[in-house]
Each structure stands twice: as structure tokens, then as C-alpha cells.
Amino acid sequence: xxxxxxxxxxxxxxxxxxxxxxxxxxxxxxxxxxxxxxxxxxxxxxxxxxxxxxxxxxxxxxxxxxxxxxxxxxxxxxxxxxxxxxxxxxxxxxxxxxxxxxxxxxxxxxxxxxxxxxxxxxxxxxxxxxxxxxxxxxxxxxxxxxxxxxxxxxxxxxxxxxxxxxxxxxxxxxxxxxxxxxxxxxxxxxxxxxxxxxxxxxxxxxxxxxxxxxxxxxxxxxxxxxxxxxxxxxxxxxxxxxxxxxxxxxxxxxxxxxxxxxxxxxxxxxxxxxxxxxxxxxxxxxxxxxxxxxxxxxxxxxxxxxxxxxxxxxxxxxxxxxxxxxxxxxxxxxxxxxxxxxxxxxxxxxxxxxxxxxxxxxxxxxxxxxx
Numbered sequence: 353x354x355x356x357x358x359x360x361x362x363x364x365x366x367x368x369x370x371x372x373x374x375x376x377x378x379x380x381x382x383x384x385x386x387x388x389x390x391x392x393x394x395x396x397x398x399x400x401x402x403x404x405x406x407x408x409x410x411x412x413x414x415x416x417x418x419x420x421x422x423x424x425x426x427x428x429x430x431x432x433x434x435x436x437x438x439x440x441x442x443x444x445x446x447x448x449x450x451x452x453x454x455x456x457x458x459x460x461x462x463x464x465x466x467x468x469x470x471x472x473x474x475x476x477x478x479x480x481x482x483x484x485x486x487x488x489x490x491x492x493x494x495x496x497x498x499x500x501x502x503x504x505x506x507x508x509x510x511x512x513x514x515x516x517x518x519x520x521x522x523x524x525x526x527x528x529x530x531x532x533x534x535x536x537x538x539x540x541x542x543x544x545x546x547x548x549x550x551x552x553x554x555x556x557x558x559x560x561x562x563x564x565x566x567x568x569x570x571x572x573x574x575x576x577x578x579x580x581x582x583x584x585x586x587x588x589x590x591x592x593x594x595x596x597x598x599x600x601x602x603x604x605x606x607x608x609x610x611x612x613x614x615x616x617x618x619x620x621x622x623x624x625x626x627x628x629x630x631x632x633x634x635x636x637x638x639x640x641x642x643x644x645x646x647x648x649x650x651x652x653x654x655x656x657x658x659x660x661x662x663x664x665x666x667x668x669x670x671x672x673x674x675x676x677x678x679x680x681x682x683x684x685x686x687x688x689x690x691x692x693x694x695x696x697x698x699x700x701x702x703x704x705x706x707x708x709x710x711x712x713x714x715x716x717x718x719x720x721x722x723x
Contacts, residue, residue, distance in 0.1 A: 375641060378718040385714020391707035395700070399516035403477045406510035407489045407496050410673060412473070414495060414505040417443070419691050421456055422500040430460040439465045442494055453690075464494030500693040502681060511673055512697050518585065518674040519655055520704070526589045526654040527647055530596035535643070537597065538604030539631045543612055549605070556598045564595055568657060572666040581672040588667050592657045600646055607639045641715075648712035652705040659701055675701050 379385055398405055414420070423440045442462030446455050470489030476482050490496045499509035541552040571591045575584055611617060612635065620630050636643070655675075661667030662676025663683070670677060678697040682688050688695060 375715075375718040379714050382714035382717060384710040385718075388707040388710030388714070391703060392711065395516065395704055395707070396520060398513055399520050402513035402517060403475050404485070405487050406507070406513045407470075407472060407486050408507040408510045409473055409475065410506065410511045410514045411671065412506065414497075414501060414507070416445075416505070417456075417495060417497065417501050418454060418505045419503060420495075420497050420501040420505070421691075422693050423495075423497050424458075425466065425498070429463065435465075437465045439463050440490060440494065440496060462494070464490040464496075466490060466496070499696050500691070502678075502694065503687075508678075508693060508696060511678060512675070512700060515673040515675050515678055515697065516700065518668065518672065519658055519676070519701075522585070522589050522592065522658045522674070523651040523654040526592040526596065526657075527650045529590065529593035530600065530650060530654075531643070531647060533593065533597035534600030535604055535636060538601030539608060539636065541601065542605035542608030543627065543631055543635070545609075552601070553605075556601060559595050559598050562595075564657075565660065567595065568592065568661055569664065569666050572661050581668070584668060585672070588658060588661065591661075592654050596650060596654065600643075600650075603642065603646070604636075607642075608635050611635050611638050641718075645712055645715045648708060648715055652708040655701065655704060 420443065425438050425440060426435070427438055428434050429439075440463075441458040441460055442464060444457045444459045446457070447453070448455055466488050467490065468488050470486050471484045472486045472489045474482065474484045488496070497507055497509070499507070499512065502508055502511070537552050541549045568591055571594070572588065575587050579587070608631070617630060617634055620634050625634075658667055658674060659676035659679065662669075662674050663679050665680060668674050668677050675697045679695070679701075682694045682698075
């Protein structure tokens, strides 16, 4: 009779697991990291589906609702009657007799049910599929401003969703460029050494000696003002990547110096493997877990860099929308005091940065799964 193979015990599975399986096993026990992962999934998913989730086109002006406050969603009306379908009230406006400011009051006589999969304004999903279906909306003449409107009467919620595409993609693309530069130049520096190593290290020291924000501001100010938004977007991404690769290159150099004399590297050299293959297939995977953690923690730095530049008016400019561009309206203290919902894009920046930090902290702990 053939001998039956017994299933490996939990202890055997633990020591037979791959590095990635061990990392995932420990990451699942880090609650904050899982919270960060869920938050990032929701944020990036919302950015991908922004056309569908946004109730209005981001440039549409509602001139009758300038600086309209966020609407409250109700289930119980003014008479105490419960409604199974959530609804919003209409608005009544009046002028302050002293400041002439437009004031908004809920009109409890005008109830507008929130309709899901609402047929609203036409748009092209990702510029490809024409449709009119939005996740939620109300029938005219009602309006649906859950985050209020800005100084031109544009829906803040719709603009935040579309702006997320720019801000989040700049973080990903900028970190990808920094990652490639850091691994390439750090790998060359650590593997070959000599004059090339000296030159690269002095270049890194020079770049790191320049204050980051002034450097970004100087480079961003050099971007020609007549460039189209796509070119400005790409240039801002490159600007944010110029210094981002330096720290990673130093770490890669140090790791390669310590690993290039290992037996498996010498065996690859004797087998005739090229230098590029040795660095790419044998040396870099030896500390891939650190590289992943570095990527996770570098993305929020890129997002904050773009937000800071756009807030100061040196990054992306209207009509392009990003979280920094939306926050640039909040430079006036009077606007912030009178219309605090203009700061809501900043809340999304904070949540995104915290989520990346939570995930990065969990990945850093999981990178040493035997600890």
C-alpha cells in the first residue's frame, strides 16, 4: 500500500513558508496596517470611479449657490415623519442686512429624495464610455452639495474626487521614478565602487544639502507658464522625483556593498552572469522587503510635495484640479473662517498620508517576520 502523506503541521508550514507568505501572515495581525490598507483601497477606488461617484461636472457653476454650505442628509422630516429614502431639503437664501453676505436656510417645504443610480449630467467614463448614470443625485430643481460649493458655485465633493486622480497619481508616478533612479544609481555605486561611486555619492550629498521645499519652488517657478496642463503635470512629477531617489540610493549602495561578496553572488559571477543580471536577480531581491516599505512611506511625501507646491501657486494651476489647487483658495483667512468647508480637501490629504504611514509601519514590522 502506498504511504499516505500527512499534512504538514503549523510549525512546519511556518518554517516552509516563503518570505512573502511570512510577511503577509504578520501583516494581517497589524490592525492599523489593515485599516490603512482599507482606507487606501477606498480612496484609490473612489479616484478610479470619480466620474460615476461625482454628482456634477467639476467645472459646472451653480451661480445661485455661491459658497453654499454642505447639505445635511435626512431620514426624518420636520414633522417627525420617517422616510425610507434619504432626502435633502431645498435652500432659501437671504442677504445679511449688515454684511450683504448671502445666507442659506433649509426650506423644509421642499423635499428632494436622493436617487441612487441617478440619471444626471452626461459624461464619458474615463473619456471613453458615454453615459448619464451617477451613483446618487436629486431631481431638479433640487441640488445635491454634500460638501458645499466654492467661490464659483462649483460642487466641492465632485472636485475632490476628480482632484484625487491627479494628487494620488503624482505620488505613484513620482515614487516610481525615484525608485528606478535610486535602485539604478545606488546599484551602480555599490556594485562597482571606485570613482563612479565617489561621483554618485558627492552628487547625492549636494542634492541633500539643498532644502527640499526651496528647491522644489525654484524648479517649479522655472516651468514656463504657457505650457499645457499635461506637460506641467509631468514636470511637477519629475521635480518631486529629483531629490526623492537620494535616500534610497544610499541604502541600496550600502546593502550591495555588504552582499556583493556573498557566496551566491560569487557563484553567479563564475557562472558568467552579467553585472546587470546579478544586481537585478540576486542582489536587489535580497532586501526587497525594505524597498517595498520605502515605496510605501515615500508616496505620502510626494503627495504632500505636490499639495504644497500647488497651494503656493507654484505647482499645478487651474483649470487643472488637485488637492493642492483646491486648497489654494483657503489662503485667505476670512474665507476659511466664513466658509470652513473649503478646507475639506485638506482632510483627504491627512487621511491619505495617515493611511500610507499605517501601512508602511505594518510593512516595516512584517519585513522581519521571524522577529
